[in-house]
Amino acid sequence: MVDLRKGDESLLNTRFHYMARNTIDYWMVADSKKLSEAEVVHSIASAPVTEQTTFQLYLHIPYCAQKCSFCAFSGGNTLDFADAREYIALLIKQLDKILQITPAYGQKRIRSVHIGGGSPDLVRGQIGKLLSHVHGLDGIDDNTEIAIECAPSTTKPDFLDELIAHKVTKLSFGVQSINPQIRANVRLPRSMRKVEELCEYVAGQIPIVNADFITGLPGQTLADVEADLSYALKHPVINAVSSYLLTPGAAPSLVADVKGEKVPHVPTHKEQAVMRLHSYSTLQQAGWVRRGTNTYVDRASVDQTVLDHLPGNECIGAAHYDTFLIAAGAQAIGSAPGVRFENTVDINHWKAAIGNGEFGFNLRKSALHHQKDMSLWTFPLFYQGLKKDRLHAMIEDGDVNASQLSTLQDLIDEALVIESDEDYRLSILGEVFMGHIVRLLKKEEGQKVIDEYIHEGFKIGEAIHSGVINSDNTANNRQNVTERI
Numbered sequence: 001m002v003d004l005r006k007g008d009e010s011l012l013n014t015r016f017h018y019m020a021r022n023t024i025d026y027w028m029v030a031d032s033k034k035l036s037e038a039e040v041v042h043s044i045a046s047a048p049v050t051e052q053t054t055f056q057l058y059l060h061i062p063y064c065a066q067k068c069s070f071c072a073f074s075g076g077n078t079l080d081f082a083d084a085r086e087y088i089a090l091l092i093k094q095l096d097k098i099l100q101i102t103p104a105y106g107q108k109r110i111r112s113v114h115i116g117g118g119s120p121d122l123v124r125g126q127i128g129k130l131l132s133h134v135h136g137l138d139g140i141d142d143n144t145e146i147a148i149e150c151a152p153s154t155t156k157p158d159f160l161d162e163l164i165a166h167k168v169t170k171l172s173f174g175v176q177s178i179n180p181q182i183r184a185n186v187r188l189p190r191s192m193r194k195v196e197e198l199c200e201y202v203a204g205q206i207p208i209v210n211a212d213f214i215t216g217l218p219g220q221t222l223a224d225v226e227a228d229l230s231y232a233l234k235h236p237v238i239n240a241v242s243s244y245l246l247t248p249g250a251a252p253s254l255v256a257d258v259k260g261e262k263v264p265h266v267p268t269h270k271e272q273a274v275m276r277l278h279s280y281s282t283l284q285q286a287g288w289v290r291r292g293t294n295t296y297v298d299r300a301s302v303d304q305t306v307l308d309h310l311p312g313n314e315c316i317g318a319a320h321y322d323t324f325l326i327a328a329g330a331q332a333i334g335s336a337p338g339v340r341f342e343n344t345v346d347i348n349h350w351k352a353a354i355g356n357g358e359f360g361f362n363l364r365k366s367a368l369h370h371q372k373d374m375s376l377w378t379f380p381l382f383y384q385g386l387k388k389d390r391l392h393a394m395i396e397d398g399d400v401n402a403s404q405l406s407t408l409q410d411l412i413d414e415a416l417v418i419e420s421d422e423d424y425r426l427s428i429l430g431e432v433f434m435g436h437i438v439r440l441l442k443k444e445e446g447q448k449v450i451d452e453y454i455h456e457g458f459k460i461g462e463a464i465h466s467g468v469i470n471s472d473n474t475a476n477n478r479q480n481v482t483e484r485i
Helices: 037-045 081-099 120-135 157-165 180-185 193-202 222-234 252-259 269-285 304-308 347-355 374-381 388-396 402-413 428-432 434-441 444-465
Strands: 055-061 112-117 145-150 170-176 208-215 240-245 288-290 295-298 324-328 333-336 339-342 417-419 423-426
Touching: 037 339, 055 081, 055 120, 081 120, 081 324, 081 347, 112 120, 120 145, 120 157, 157 193, 170 193, 170 240, 193 208, 208 222, 208 269, 222 269, 240 269, 252 444, 269 288, 269 295, 269 428, 374 388, 374 402, 374 423, 374 434, 388 423, 402 417, 402 434, 423 428, 428 434, 434 444
Parallel strands: 055 112, 055 324, 112 145, 145 170, 170 208, 208 240
Antiparallel strands: 240 295, 288 295, 324 333, 333 339, 417 423
């Protein structure tokens, strides 16, 4: 059985011996011991707005009818979508409450709005109320990306009608694999019929139709990955593909399933590296271009104006210190310069807090922290790369240290990062090991937080396997699960 923790020999002749075990939240910081809501609010309200400031929104809808073992966002998922009307009203209430204290609001255009989950489609026609409110916000313009996720198996026409009517620019949905047995291994519906019905319904109505795939799934082979790519490249409607690496550190239920041999063996680390390299090279050879963290877009079928304004931020995180990422909804994570705020995961606790006029933050997981070196370690996640003048400014301000700069030079020497006269970007080999590169470019304390998160994920997986806790969504609620194990 493949050990999810340990690696093989050198992967693709690089320094790495195993694939990254976290590709989800690189912005996490150590837990806070004593933090008040007033301190978080004050930090957001006093965050500086500069010429470099960008502004984006993330809105989270935690309803989901599936229990995918690979999901890193399952901690707060619930089936109680009968109260969708109430949830949307509270989400809007929290959004407006935070925007009222956000200094960038009204000063900067809103670059992107991402509505994720969960499966936002489960709120059905209520999504129209949220989209209508979004369109009325100060800073929304014709070039604002409005992206939304859905699960094909539960998506209904009334939901899609609202997306089309409110001019959603990007629709993303999880395919993960077209192989029915692999889909069943991770608790997905075996059939692809709903995917085809969804694509047919939105054809020509939404500019970007994005299919998510995963490499490294239990029982998956390179031939399966080739079949997935062929399906997407030949599809008449799909014009964007997000190819994600399965990361066990964020998916404890999968760790438990693998440990208990409830699913076939996952591919070796060497096989996974080849899958990643093959995915990116196939998409590039087909003429598709990188326009996101793990996303490639068919430039032949997407209008150039749309391409030019893609923020490329499906990882839903800040690209640099000056970014305002305002997040609303249970489990959503936001940030502003000098502060990270994480909303309460448990939907009932979150609803009670918002209903009582509170902000709904989980104060232990929120933090006041100035990550002024952020542009250095986030650039691998963004197709725009890192401009040299930005790096030079960070050096002059003392925001990065000698060890980080030495690491950057090593990555260039190892052909993982490409240096041009103007910027730094990942090579295609660097894209394969993106998660490792982000971690390596962080300061020592930042690396430690990521390592602890991964260790925690394996510990939770072992607790599920041994029967200490149940294998349900609450097992991945990192705000309180450690108290149970």
